[in-house]
Amino acid sequence: MSDLTLVRIHKDYEGTLGKLMLGFELFCFTLELPWKNNVENMSCTPIGVYKYKKYHSETYKRECLMIMDVPGRSDIRVHQGNYLNETEGCILIGTNLGVDCVLNSNRALDSLLREIDSKGEFEIK
DSSP states (O other): OEEEEEEEEEEOSSOEEEEEEETTEEEEEEEEOOOOTTOTTTSOOOSEEEEEEEEEETTTTEEEEEEEOOTTOOOEEEEOOSSGGGOSSOEEEESEEETTEEEOHHHHHHHHHHHSOSEEEEEEO
């Protein structure tokens, strides 16, 4: 099983930036909505330890990750996207950080899916 850890590095009223670690190595960067008391479609994912699984998303027409069993939430995914207007409470990933965005999101997601198992643990700090 692959273990992923999302370490948040900057939070403000506009959004949340993080580093996604695979084991002890920096794998990519993340972009999420700001914390808004775990309100569905408006808030970043709460701190905790969750399970993930790979699945085929009809919305994105590709494989993504589903973060499972988040209290009070459903359909939290790790998927491609560069800007906050491309998420409704999910986690966007990219190879680099830009100004208020992540870059090379599809490349980051492709690489992540190649590196991890079909199921594993996803910790958010």
